[in-house]
Structure formats: structure tokens, C-alpha cells
Amino acid sequence: MRIALNVIIVMLLTCFPTTASHAAAHFEATVVDAQTRQPLPFASIYVSRTSSTISNAVGTFSIKCDSADVLRISYVGYKTLTIRASRLPRQVGLQPMENQLNEVVVRPVDLKKLIRKTTTETRRQLRKYSYRQSSFFYRQITFADSTCIELMEAFLQAKSAVYLQDMFLQKGRFAGIQPDSLHRYAFWTNFFTVSELPMLTRYDIYNNTDAKPLTRNYEDFYDLDYDVIFDDTGRLVVVHFIPKPYVTDPILDVKLYIDEKTYRLRKMEGEKRYVPVVHKEYEIEMQDTLEMIKITKSQDFQNFNLTVNMTEERGFLEVQSVYIDSQYMKYGKLFNTRSILFNVGDQTGSKEKKLRVYGNGDLHNYILEQGYDQQFWHDNEVIRRTPVEQKVMELFEHQNLFGVFE
Numbered sequence: 001m002r003i004a005l006n007v008i009i010v011m012l013l014t015c016f017p018t019t020a021s022h023a024a025a026h027f028e029a030t031v032v033d034a035q036t037r038q039p040l041p042f043a044s045i046y047v048s049r050t051s052s053t054i055s056n057a058v059g060t061f062s063i064k065c066d067s068a069d070v071l072r073i074s075y076v077g078y079k080t081l082t083i084r085a086s087r088l089p090r091q092v093g094l095q096p097m098e099n100q101l102n103e104v105v106v107r108p109v110d111l112k113k114l115i116r117k118t119t120t121e122t123r124r125q126l127r128k129y130s131y132r133q134s135s136f137f138y139r140q141i142t143f144a145d146s147t148c149i150e151l152m153e154a155f156l157q158a159k160s161a162v163y164l165q166d167m168f169l170q171k172g173r174f175a176g177i178q179p180d181s182l183h184r185y186a187f188w189t190n191f192f193t194v195s196e197l198p199m200l201t202r203y204d205i206y207n208n209t210d211a212k213p214l215t216r217n218y219e220d221f222y223d224l225d226y227d228v229i230f231d232d233t234g235r236l237v238v239v240h241f242i243p244k245p246y247v248t249d250p251i252l253d254v255k256l257y258i259d260e261k262t263y264r265l266r267k268m269e270g271e272k273r274y275v276p277v278v279h280k281e282y283e284i285e286m287q288d289t290l291e292m293i294k295i296t297k298s299q300d301f302q303n304f305n306l307t308v309n310m311t312e313e314r315g316f317l318e319v320q321s322v323y324i325d326s327q328y329m330k331y332g333k334l335f336n337t338r339s340i341l342f343n344v345g346d347q348t349g350s351k352e353k354k355l356r357v358y359g360n361g362d363l364h365n366y367i368l369e370q371g372y373d374q375q376f377w378h379d380n381e382v383i384r385r386t387p388v389e390q391k392v393m394e395l396f397e398h399q400n401l402f403g404v405f406e
Contacts, residue, residue, distance in 0.1 A: 027085045028062045028384065031055045031073060034093030042309055042321050042340075043075040043094070047085075049313065049345050053383060054321050057338065062384040076257055076267045076309070077229045077236065097230040109237050111224050114258060119214050121263040122162055122317070129161035129316040135170065136160075137382040140339035141389055142176075148392045150176035153377065154367070160318040160343060172367040173377055175396035212252050213241035221247050235260045243273055254306075264317050265310050272304035303327040311343065319343060342383055372402050 031043040039059025046052045047065045055061040063071070067086040074080040078094040135157050142150040154172035158164045213222060218241065225240040237258045243251045254270030304326045311320035322341040327334060374397075385393060396402060 024064060024066050026062050026064050027088050029088050029090055029092045030060045031092050032059060034095045040075050042323055046072045054342055056384050056386050058386050060384050077231050080232045109226055117263040118258050125317040126162045132161050134160040135344045137342045137344055142337045144333045144335055151392050161316055164319055173372055173402050174367055175401035213254055268308040
């Protein structure tokens with residue numbers, strides 16, 4: 001009788017399964033410094049290789065996962081936090097490690113040795129893993145003065161070890177109100193900067209290649225300074241490559257975050273330094289007007305800020321995210337472009353259209369050929385939009401502008 005009763009119970013459980021207690025949902029929060037409460041942009045939020053994201057430029061993120069999943073939230077120089085999704089607060093505070101370890105005696109750093117070993121390790125990673133592919137999500141928003149003229153999103157495929165190369169368009173969409181090609185300038189510039197071979201070749205002042213750190217002759221162009229910070233991985237040396245005063249070509253003023261134990265790059269942040277160009281013919285004509293001279297000197301104003309985060313989630317050193325904020329004057333307007341690129345992992349896609357980063361191809365035409373799939377983009381936000389991006393997105397969607405320029 002007892003056996004028969006047990007059989008009946010099993011049958012009932014099979015026919016009427018219990019409702020899952022951990023349903024998938026979107027979980028949102030803002031990552032901040034636990035002490036200053038300042039947002040931490042581009043922090044890594046990791047659940048699994050198929051479920052991860054980063055915080056946006058204002059520190060906010062959204063991720064779809066089960067309520068029982070554990071999120072690992074990390075940021076270079078901060079203590080990593082692990083937390084169950086169901087317990088995620090609206091604001092996640094990360095504790096800076098250097099303040100926790102302020103009594104640690106900091107050993108002096110041999111910078112030449114550190115840079116030499118870092119360059120060697122970077123080359124080794126590139127040789128061993130250069131074939132590895134990743135998919136990337138890309139978002140770009142462009143303003144002319146205070147008017148948004150374009151928003152673009154795309155999924156790209158590229159080789160991701162150390163730096164990005166061999167890019168292919170998988171899927172994209174764009175919307176804009178600018179009828180000419182001004183808005184396209186920043187896109188090609190951004191990907192050319194990220195895609196070209198960085199840091200590992202000898203800088204040649206005659207080949208129009210911007211000077212970078214970790215070149216074999218970096219001492220000809222840079223003075224060095226450094227700081228030491230800590231995080232969960234151990235000691236990080238932050239090497240500041242400071243351009244020498246006599247360098248007049250565009251050059252990166254940059255900080256490299258280097259793991260002292262493994263000699264691997266964890267992060268790069270800085271800006272490209274430009275020398276202002278004064279149009280002499282205007283200067284002579286306007287030399288009696290101080291205000292006009294100031295306008296003349298700002299004609300070629302450019303600003304280019306760059307943040308690159310690296311990851312080893314898949315067992316090798318690869319690009320995790322790239323953020324670029326660039327400004328330039330053209331036709332009397334100040335153009336500002338902000339773009340974010342994020343590694344979404346092993347996903348594969350179409351390779352029908354290859355991105356030609358030197359500008360011979362037109363990405364917009366490639367996207368138009370594919371057509372616009374509104375449902376696909378509704379389901380694939382990947383990185384939480386900032387309030388400005390969300391407002392622009394809603395405006396473009398309401399006016400049905402995606403895929404066309406008016």
C-alpha cells in the first residue's frame with residue numbers, strides 16, 4: 001500500500017510540476033565608489049560566459065538572469081563584490097582597495113624592467129591567441145553643438161586578443177538627421193584607433209603613426225611616473241606615460257594598469273594630445289580683436305579620451321570594453337561623439353560584410369542592405385542606455401528614423 005501511494009505521488013508531481021521559484025528577469029543597479037558615492041563607469045558585471053555586461057558611462061547596468069544567480073561585480077583597483085541577483089540593491093558600492101591596504105609597504109618599481117616584461121608578455125599573448133574570435137556590441141551617439149544628429153548600434157565580430165583586428169559587421173542599425181557625411185567621421189576614427197596595432201612597434205615620426213606607450217623607443221617621446229594600487233588580484237602598477245614637451249605630433253598621454261605578478265595589462269586610460277593649429281591668414285586679419293584671435297586658435301580643437309578594459313574570462317588576454325569620447329570642430333560646429341564597445345563572448349554571426357577601417361567602405365550602406373529588425377534590437381540592449389541615450393532612442397523610434405537619414 002505504501003509503495004502504491006509513493007507511485008501515485010510521483011505521478012502527480014510529474015503531471016503537475018511545481019512552479020519555478022527563480023524566474024529570469026532584468027536586474028538593474030548603479031555601481032558607485034563606496035566612499036565617495038561617485039559612479040564607476042564600465043565596471044564588469046559577470047554571471048556566466050553567456051550572461052554578462054558592463055555599467056554605462058554613468059555607472060548604471062541592467063542584466064537578465066535568474067533571481068538565484070550570483071553576480072560578480074568588479075572594477076580595477078576595487079574589491080570585487082559577489083551578490084545574489086535577488087538581493088541586488090539599487091546602488092552597489094565597491095570598496096577601493098588602496099584605502100584598505102594603506103599600511104602595506106610599497107616596494108620601489110623598476111619601470112624599465114616592468115615595461116620590457118609587459119611588452120614581452122603582450123607579444124606572447126598575441127602570438128598564442130591571435131586566432132580567437134569574439135562578438136562585440138557597439139553603441140555610438142553623436143552631437144553637433146547641442147543637437148543629437150545620430151545614434152548607431154551594431155554587433156561586430158573581431159579577433160580580440162590584446163587588440164581588435166579583422167572586424168566584420170554582423171548586424172546594425174542607425175538613425176540620424178544629418179544629411180551629409182559629417183557624422184561618419186568619428187566612427188571611422190574610433191575604430192581605426194582601436195584596431196591598429198597598438199604599442200608594440202617602433203614609433204616612426206615619418207609614417208604618420210601616432211606615438212604610443214610600450215613602443216621600443218618610448219623613452220624618446222615619454223617621461224614616466226607611476227603609482228601602486230591593489231585589488232583582488234594583487235599589486236597593480238599604474239604607469240603614466242607623459243609626453244615630452246618637444247613632441248608636436250598627436251600622441252597618447254596615457255596610464256597603463258599592469259599586474260606586477262603576471263605582467264599583463266588590466267586597463268588603459270588617457271587621452272590623445274593634439275597641438276592646436278592656428279590659421280595664419282586669419283590671425284593676421286583679426287590680430288586687433290582678442291575675441292576673434294581666441295576663435296581662430298580653437299578652429300582645430302580636438303579632444304580624444306580613451307578607456308580600454310582587458311579581461312581574461314576565457315583564459316587569455318583580450319579586449320573587454322572600449323570607451324571613446326571625442327570632440328572636434330568642423331564647419332563652425334563642435335561635434336561630440338561618445339561610443340562604447342563591449343565583448344559579448346563566443347557568439348558567431350554573418351561575415352558577409354567586412355569593415356574596412358580605412359574608410360573606403362560605408363558602414364551605413366551595409367546596414368541598409370540588411371534592413372531593420374525592430375524586435376531584434378528591442379531584445380538586445382546589452383548595455384544599459386544612459387538617460388540621454390534613452391531619450392534619443394525613443395525620439396528616433398517614434399519618428400521611425402532608423403535606417404534612414406532625413
